[in-house]
Amino acid sequence: MNQIKKVLKRKYLLHCLVFLVTFITCSGIYFSTLSYEVNIDGKDIGIVKNKKDVYRLIEEKKREIKKEFEKDVTISQKITFNRVRVGEDKITQIDRFKQNLNKVIDLSIKAYSININGKDIVYLKDKESAQKVLDNIKNYNIKSTDINKIKEIKFLEKVSVEEKEISISKLKSEKLAYEYLLNGTNDMQKYIVKSGDTVWDIAKKYDLKMDDIQKANPDININKLKINQEINITVPKSYLNVKIVELASYEETIPYETVYEETNALYKGEKKVKLEGIEGKRKVEAEIVKINGVVSSKNILKEEILSQVQDKVVLKGTKKRPSYMAYGVFSNPTRGKLTSRFGKRWGRIHTGIDIAAPKGTIIKAADGGTVTFSGTQSGYGKLVIIDHGNGYKTYYAHCSKLLVKKGDKVAKGQSIAKVGSTGRSTGNHLHFEVRKKGTPVNPLTYVKY
Ligand SMILES: [Zn+2]
Incomplete structure (x- = not known):
């Protein structure tokens, strides 16, 4: 009996287990x-x-x-x-x-691409929008050009508008497409000018050239930046270059040329204007080619001379120059130290300059000319006077020895006397005078000591 009870109990437990498993499975199916x-x-x-x-x-x-x-x-x-x-x-x-x-x-849509040199650059929703963007870029380049004078306007690139199936996310508005084509990007970086900033500082900071900053800000005078002014620091790089051929008519001056004529009437090195040049004037009709608004070439179609140009004619001397002829420029007559200047001295006027030098030092003619005096004069001692034939005379005084005589023709730099202390003198020196039309003038405006 005990044995039977045990079997029944085991069966009962088994049934319970089967029921439990079935219930869990079924309810899982039912609830999921x-x-x-x-x-x-x-x-x-x-x-x-x-x-x-x-x-x-x-x-x-x-x-x-x-x-x-x-x-x-x-x-x-x-x-x-x-x-x-x-x-x-x-x-x-x-x-x-x-x-x-x-x-x-990602939904696709039929759109129109602006294709530049075989590459789709921007997409617009319809053909008209694409065309409008291209027209706006042309207009941007026309700017101040008189529309009636434009003979041709075109892109340098091969541009076409093509129908394409594209992802809706690639579509651009007319405004964004225009900016993108013009600047090469839709992400123009800006900079706000701070106190103390110069264009140079800003250029350096962003590794740009000054020209680049001007290019990026065509409407701003970059040399007059104001604090808190917003400037672009992205250099635009347009996808499109616009060529405009413009018909222009304008007047312009014709510059004269200078021609030289040789003449035996003048000495070598001498020049004289025979005829003054006169600028001419002409009316020109031309085709002006502009690339992105900048003139790149001019093709003259027609020109009408309004007034003739006259060349300037200059005579050039060929006659051999005599050695004694003055150049009109003085050279230092001797080496030495300046000890007295021209002007007031001890209540009197010093009519020349004094150059101290050892006795016997060579004195040279300051310029070519004719010796008009060579001898002794009170005060001056041994003296040479040279007339340069151009209104100037030079005096060389207190000499120890005279090397030329009256009437001699002397060349510039020729030895004429030696330094001494003759006349009213307290030591060896050269008293040098320059007289312009008879009046003593300051020699230091002609020679340097
Ligand atoms: Zn003197």
Whole structure:
């Protein structure tokens, strides 16, 4: 009997166990639901109960874009649904799911690219917008040019507008596309001028040239920066270069040339203007080629002389110059030390300069000329006077020895006497005088001691 009881008890326990396992399994199935793990191009978006919800959200997004751009929208990404069984709490909240979807979804749209030299640079929503951007860039370059005088305007690059299927994220507004093409970027760095800043400081700080800063700020005088002024420090590098051929008509002066005529009437080294030059004037019609607003070449189509140019004619001497002819420039007559200047001295006027030098030191003619006196004069002692034939005479006084006589023709630098202390003198020196039309003038304006 005891044995039977034991068997019954074991059976009972077994039944309880089977029941428990069945109950747990069934309730798991009952409480968890069949769901889908959504994947777009390998990226997890979330878990949904119903595929339809995903399609509905995508369609909603497409409609939104379609409304904004008035264009059909496509999606080229791969959407996958993996069947999963999860608890209710694992299902992604709808708002959260929408957020994830917006982050990952990449809708494509038919747009128009501005293609430069074979490369798509910017995308705009339609052909007209692309064309407008290109026109605005041309207009930017026209600036002050009279539109009626423009014969041709074109881009130096090969530019085309092409239809392309692109991701909506690549689309640019007209304003951004224009700035991007003009500057080479949409990220223009700015700098706010601080007290004490110079352009040079700013250029150095950003490793730019002064020219670059001017280029980046065409409408600002960079040498007159003000505190708190905002300047660009990104040098624009346009994708497009605009060539404008402009028809221009203007008057301009014709510069004269100088021609030389040789003449035996003048000595070598002498020049004389025979005829003054006169500038001419002409009216010109030309084609001016500008690249990005800067003149690059001029092609003259027609010119009309309004007044003739007259060359300047200068006579050039060929006659051999006599050795005694004055150059009109004095050289120092002797070496030595300046001991007395020209002007008032001891209540009298000193009519020359004194140069102290040992007795016998050679005295040279300060310029070419004719000796008009060579002898002794009271006060001066032994004296040489040279007439240079140009209104100037020079005096060399207190000499110890005279080497020339009256009537001699002497060349500039020729030895004429020796230093001494004759006449009213207290030591060996040369008293040197320059007389202009008979009046003593300061020799130190002609010679240097
Ligand atoms: Zn003197």
